Every structure is written in C-alpha cells, then in structure tokens.
Amino acid sequence: MARVGRDITARRDFVIHENVRLALQADAFNVNNAVHFAAPGTNINSAAFGIFTAVANSPRKLQFSARVTF
Secondary structure, three states: OOOOOOOEEEEEEEEOOOOOEEEEEEEEEOOOOOOOEOOOEOOOOOOOEOOOOOEOOOOOEEEEEEEEEO
C-alpha cells in the first residue's frame, strides 16, 4: 500500500548565550490531509454492504517543541 500522507519538519537553532542554546521545532504529520478509507462492509445481509464507514489513517496533526541546552 502506498503512503498517502506527507510529513514535514522545520527546525531552527538559536544561540542565546555562549553556552546556552534554544532549539524550536515544528512537525506536521499528514500535511496534505489525504484520506485513506478502510475496507467497505462485506456482509451481504447488512445495510452497510459496500459502504465505506471508517478511515484507515489519522487526520492532520501538528506538534511543536522547544529545547534548551546549557
């Protein structure tokens, strides 16, 4: 199965003082918010036969972090 969503990371490092550094990072998962449907209903006696009722992947998620090293 091909990978649908794309992930991106942006990171920036700053020097605060001689021995103190700050790193800021932003991560985005499934940036294009692509939908991957799960298998359709397969029970022929069900009202949901042949209907997609679930999504196989997760929606877009953002994550931010900061790190101070000294």
